[in-house]
Amino acid sequence: MTSSLCRRKFLQTAAAAAAAAVSAGGAQAQDKPSFDETFDIIVVGSGIAGTMAALSAAEQGAKVLMIEKMSRLGGTSRISGLNFACVGSPAQKAKGIQDSPEQLASDMYKVSGSMGDYEKALEMAKNTARAEAFMTARGVKWDGRLLKLGGHSQPRVLISEGDGAGLLNALWKYMEGLKNVTVRVHCKADEVLFDDKKAVVGLKVRENYYFDTPESDDLTNRTGVEKKIRANQGVIFATGGYARDKAFRSAEVPFLAGVATTTNPGATSGALKILVKAGAQPMHLSLFRFAYPLPTEDMIWGVMIDPATSRRFLNEGLTRNALAQSVLLRRMTNGDKKPFIIYDEKALGKFHNLNRVQRSLNGLNGIDGTMYKYDSLKDLCAAYGADPKVVADELEKYNKLIAAGKDSDFDKQMERSGRKVQTLDLSGPLYAMVINPRLNYTPGGIRTDLRGRAIALADGKPIEGLYVVGEASGGLHGQERMTACSMPECCVFAMLAAENAAQRKRQ
Known part of the structure; x- marks a missing residue:
């Protein structure tokens, strides 16, 4: 998308793509698509959301492929603090803190400027302790602090040892012992593939892909070898935000054009555009969140x-x-x-x-x-x-x-x-x-339901087999994301999406 493309044109294009996708049975409807490989679930992205999705799906018995377009795993999560707001953690219980999912959801909604999704925040809050237990059981260590940060009504924020890199390294070490997870770097998603029943059946990717620059990569980079990979049970996008994409973000909010960001260089709008082409509804793209x-x-x-x-x-x-x-x-x-x-x-x-x-x-x-x-x-x-x-x-x-x-x-x-x-x-x-100020988080993304299923722009219904989690999704946080609530969003909805996908009948 060029910097001159306005929001109206983007949404008109999105609506047209969605309508075409629905009428054709998907972005690339095929009667009998041929595939180079087959997995049960494909996870796109390897930050905390992608890692949690891959682990959760694998432990449900699915054969999982996790792909990452960059040369190393982790995305922006790897260089983030990943503070974790958690209701009902062992740390809260040890200190006798009286907290509830409703309190966390209400805190988030107040900070959101009444633009957040309270029901989704509540679903997240109800599952934070489960996510904490999942990570702890798989090697993640917490540094012992229990913080009450800005916007929070109770001390509930946990800090992992080693911040984002330490947390991810622990989970990746555990993942190495799972025989049903395949991980590939230099592998870029290009297109969601559908069958004639409008259900997602796979992904078109490029292997041996080498990222170029945030400014032009999605438009000009043609490196790699194209492959079609079948996903028997679903595709989960955990591709993060688009803070590095100056053209896209300034088309939405002009004064963001020159703002600095320390996010992963691969944080562009390419995955968002793939999902819109597949018929998914984008939302809150004009919102922003700064960090220091x-x-x-x-x-x-x-x-x-x-x-x-x-x-x-x-x-x-x-x-x-x-x-x-x-x-x-x-x-x-x-x-x-x-x-x-x-x-x-x-x-x-x-x-x-x-x-x-x-x-x-x-x-x-x-x-x-x-x-x-x-x-x-x-x-x-x-x-x-x-x-x-x-x-x-x-x-x-x-x-x-x-x-x-x-x-x-x-x-x-x-x-x-x-x-x-x-x-x-x-x-x-x-x-x-x-x-x-740095633009280090983009609240906008794809609209999803409480199980991380992507919602179609054309009819407001879930797109069968397509999931979007973490910063790639939109709507939860509204005008301002409360501190320490990105990581629980990533972890919880990655788990819920993976569990939902793993329960789908294999195609």
Whole structure:
């Protein structure tokens, strides 16, 4: 899709494709399609959603093929923290935390701006403890913390040892012992194949495919050898989002064109377009979710400064998307100068994830993710091109407001997760880093039901044998995804989709 293609044209094209798919019996209806290989279930994608789908399907007795278009497994999950919101975990029980699936679903719906799917959130919440038990039994280890993060009404967030890479490595090690799972990298899905009864029967792929660049790969890359692989029971797409696809995302939301992202380079819109061609309904494509090298919840402990004016300009306790919009709009009017945030040592000690603080101090947090230590405010201001006198005046004013217990300038909350906002010690040392929002999650995707089945645009019914899970699906989170809720979505609906597919009669 080119950057000039507007949303209306995309949906018109999608509707036409869906109608053609239904009238023809599927995107590529065939009376007697011939196949090069046969499996029971094909899983497209190898992040946490794809891995959980493959494992779940295999343990239901299915012969599984998991394919990955990139050169290594894991996608964006491999470089993510994968914080896991879980109701009824052993950690909650040990601490006597009174929580319920309804509470988690309600928390998610509030954060969603009333655009999320409460019933789907509730289904997810009801199955989080089962997903946790599944992963733990297969080698995943948790670091012992039980966190109450932004938007959550109870402490319920678990952190895996080794973050996303550690969690996936544990599951892949377990997967190596399963004889009914085949894994292939450099294998790209190209087309969903249907029979004359409008049911999915397989997938057209390219093996020995080599990814090129996010900007042009889906349109110009023709590497690989084409094969048709039969799926007796279903195809599960766990292909992630499209944050790397600048043309696609800016056609939906123009100001996203130049926003940075640290997602997997393969996070393009190609899989979404394949699914739309197959007749599936896309939704929420104009929504977005920003991330930062530091947890959004911990911005509240610092003071953010516009280097163009040397003044504070927002409430540091805003939600991630509201904060990002304020920063990006400010850059549109200040010559694209990146705001920076100031902390003292006491403030850093309030962070809920000290590991991420240390990674930033060590220069390991990616684009604009490094935090620097300064002996004085003068040195700090020199590094960021700000006027030290004006910044000092702003910080002194800030301290007086905090000491008085009310931020009358920007109405910042005085407490978060049981910890109070405190004044900054201006005598030093001080810490600072630029704030450059990253588009690291796309809430839009394919509409699905409570079992992960793709819904047809033409008639609103499930497409037989086609499943979409994780970030590739849309509709659950709405206007803003609550922190630590992407991983449970991936895990739970991957399990449910795999179980549903494995129960289908082999074709």
